[in-house]
Structures are given as structure tokens and as C-alpha cells.
Amino acid sequence: xxxxxxxxxxxxxxxxxxxxxxxxxxxxxxSNFLAWYQQxxxxxxxxxxYGASSRATGIPDRFSGSGSGADFTLTISRLEPxxxxxxxxxQYGSSxxxxxxxxxxxxx
Amino acid sequence: ExxxxxxxxxxxxxxxxxxxxxxxxxxxxxNVWMSWVRQAPxxxxxxxxxxxxxxxxxxxxxxxxxxxxxxxxxxxxxxxLFLQMNSLKTEDTxxxxxxxxxxxxxxxxxxxxxxxxxx
Numbered sequence: 001x002x003x004x005x006x007x008x009x010x011x012x013x014x015x016x017x018x019x020x021x022x023x024x025x026x027x028x029x030x031s032n033f034l035a036w037y038q039q040x041x042x043x044x045x046x047x048x049x050y051g052a053s054s055r056a057t058g059i060p061d062r063f064s065g066s067g068s069g070a071d072f073t074l075t076i077s078r079l080e081p082x083x084x085x086x087x088x089x090x091q092y093g094s095s096x097x098x099x100x101x102x103x104x105x106x107x108x
Numbered sequence: 109e110x111x112x113x114x115x116x117x118x119x120x121x122x123x124x125x126x127x128x129x130x131x132x133x134x135x136x137x138x139n140v141w142m143s144w145v146r147q148a149p150x151x152x153x154x155x156x157x158x159x160x161x162x163x164x165x166x167x168x169x170x171x172x173x174x175x176x177x178x179x180x181x182x183x184x185x186x187x188x189l190f191l192q193m194n195s196l197k198t199e200d201t202x203x204x205x206x207x208x209x210x211x212x213x214x215x216x217x218x219x220x221x222x223x224x225x226x227x
Contacts, residue, residue, distance in 0.1 A: 035215055037153075044205060045153065050214030057213055088153055092209065095169045097143070099153040 002026055002091050006100035012108040019076040021103045023089035028069045030093030036065055036074045037088045039102075045088060049074065081107075110134040110216045112206050117221030124196050128221055130189040130206030138162060138184035141209070144191050146202035147220075156180075156191070156204070173199075196225045 003026040013019055023034065032052040037045035047056040049065035052072055062077040076083055084107050089100040116128040130142070141164070144156040157170040159180045168180045179192040189206050203220040210216065 044217050044219050047215050047217070050209075054214065090153070090155075090215075092215075095158070096171050097155040097158070099145075099155065102152050 001096055002029065002094060002098050004089055004091060004098055004100035006087075006089060006103045008103060009101075010104045010106060012106050013079055014108045015079050015081055017079050019074075019079055019083070019105060021074040021076075021087055021105075023067075023072045023074070023100050025070040025072075025091060029072075029091045032068050033091060033093035034065075034067070034072050035090045035092065036063075037090065038083075038085045039088065040085045048087075076105075079105075110208075110210075112208070112216060112218035114204060114206055114218045114221040117204065117223045119224045119226065120196055121227050122196060122198055122225055124225070125192070125194045126196065126223060128191040128193070128204055128223070130191075130218060132187045132189065132206075132208070135208075135210070137182075137187040142180075142182060142189045143207045143209075144180060144189075145205045145207055145217075146200075146223075147205070148199070148202045151202075154202075159189070193223070196223075198225050201225045 005024045007022045034052045036049040039045045048059050048063050053065045064075045066073050084105050087103045111133045113131045120126050141160050143158040146154050157180050159168045177195045181190045201224050203222050205217050205220045207217045
């Protein structure tokens with residue numbers, strides 16, 4: 001089973017700043033099948049990135065995904081007020097699929 | 109437009125059973141693999157299991173905490189996914205989501221249904 005570790009656990013930044021979130025896998029993720037989600041309270045997760053770097057439909061271009069193998073990054077180039085939320089990564093390259101524990105992005 | 113609508117959640121006692129449904133529309137249901145994911149209150153996301161399309165064998169895989177208690181099935185004639193949950197435990201309390209993946213657009217999720225296991 002692949003374990004995903006996200007860091008940091010909490011990230012405190014101001015609107016307009018750049019956010020860099022990390023997701024490290026315990027082993028290589030097959031075909032870079034790595035997704036990123038944003039989740040706000042009471043809502044279902046919202047897909048941001050799939051295949052490590054493909055932006056989902058309707059996602060602003062300030063969100064970008066990068067990385068390969070076992071090391072992945074989600075970057076938000078300039079934070080907007082609506083970006084403050086919890087972010088999860090997910091690997092779906094091998095079963096059992098797994099999620100990271102989440103990074104909470106909070107307003108500084 | 110892809111739509112996934114879960115139903116069947118509710119309050120059940122420990123040791124009890126519940127069956128969740130997920131009604132799918134906007135795509136050819138029989139062609140895709142489907143998954144269930146859950147989220148306990150205030151916690152992270154946990155993959156529950158998946159079922160392959162019939163053409164890929166129609167078999168299922170499960171996460172260790174639910175293996176032997178939960179069963180995923182599908183009715184392609186009704187575009188519906190099911191999750192049969194038996195021997196429920198308090199730690200199964202969660203919002204349950206059905207999800208599916210499309211190679212051209214990524215993961216789609218339903219809005220979830222809440223299952224509460226409590227005496």
C-alpha cells in the first residue's frame with residue numbers, strides 16, 4: 001500500500017502570496033496517477049489536478065501541479081480569498097488507492 | 109454533464125446493515141470503473157473500494173478496514189452503483205461518496221450521503 005505524506009500540515013499565508021504544498025509517496029506512483037483536491041467545510045472534494053499536472057475543467061490557471069515518481073507539488077501562484085481551504089492529494093496508480101492526510105491553508 | 113447522486117444513508121446501530129446507492133448519468137456507466145470513498149467527521153478521505161466494469165471482469169477490491177464486511181456491486185441496466193455495508197461499527201460513521209475516473213477529465217464525485225453508526 002502506498003502511503004502519501006503531505007506537508008506542511010498547516011500553511012499560513014496572506015492573499016496574493018504563493019503557496020507550495022507537498023505530497024510525498026512511500027513508493028513511486030504508477031504512471032504519475034496523482035490527483036489534488038480542494039475541500040471546504042460541508043462540501044465534497046473539488047478536483048483541481050489529475051495525472052500530476054493536468055488541470056481539471058474550470059480550474060483557474062493559478063493552480064498548477066508538478067512532480068513525478070514519488071514527489072509531487074501543488075502550487076497556487078497568487079492566493080485569492082476563496083483558496084483558503086484544505087487540500088488533499090490522492091494516488092490512483094495502484095490499489096488500494098490512498099489519500100494524503102491533508103494540508104490546511106489558512107489566512108495569516 | 110456527469111452526475112453522481114448518492115442515497116441510502118442514515119442512522120444504524122452497531123452490528124447493523126445498510127445499503128447505499130449511487131445513481132449515475134451523463135456518461136456510459138457500464139464502461140467505467142466505480143469507487144466509493146468515505147470521510148469520517150472532521151477527518152481525511154479514505155478509499156473504501158472499487159468495482160471494475162463488466163468488460164474488465166466486474167470484480168471488486170476493498171480497503172483493509174472494510175474487507176469482508178462491505179460489498180460493492182453494480183446494476184448497469186439501471187446505471188446504479190451499490191455499497192452493501194454489514195456488521196457496521198461506530199468507526200464506519202462517515203460521509204460516503206461515489207466517484208469515477210475519466211482519462212480525459214479526471215475524477216468526478218457525488219455530493220455524498222451520511223452514515224451514522226450509533227446505539
